[in-house]
Amino acid sequence: MRARKPYIIFWPQYFDSKRTRAQGRRVPIKYAIDRVNVKDLHNSARKLGYKVQLETNYNYPRTWWDDPGRIVVDTKGKKKSNVLIEIAKELKKTQSKK
Numbered sequence: 867m868r869a870r871k872p873y874i875i876f877w878p879q880y881f882d883s884k885r886t887r888a889q890g891r892r893v894p895i896k897y898a899i900d901r902v903n904v905k906d907l908h909n910s911a912r913k914l915g916y917k918v919q920l921e922t923n924y925n926y927p928r929t930w931w932d933d934p935g936r937i938v939v940d941t942k943g944k945k946k947s948n949v950l951i952e953i954a955k956e957l958k959k960t961q962s963k964k
Contacts, residue, residue, distance in 0.1 A: 874946050876911070877926045877936045878902040881954055890928050897954035899961050904935030910956040911939050916949075 883898035885891040891898055904920065911918045917940040925934045941949050
């Protein structure tokens with residue numbers, strides 16, 4: 867079992883522009899993107915230099931019927947809210963390149 871302290875779980879639903887805050891979006895709408903998947907999330911966090919584990923057998927508790935997957939990130943002691951914004955900006959960059 868891994869130690870919980872430096873690791874934080876991020877779900878793709880945190881970054882989905884079609885969700886409201888009540889439905890699980892955690893980033894401001896200006897940083898949220900359309901059609902987020904766990905692999906894009908994983909790649910964005912790795913580009914930022916974080917150690918990332920991809921876990922595909924888990925479902926977001928609020929919407930357990932949605933696509934499964936989450937990432938576990940070693941945030942190096944940073945606050946979750948700051949890392950959320952960093953990853954969201956990187957996701958937005960990679961989505962605009964597609």
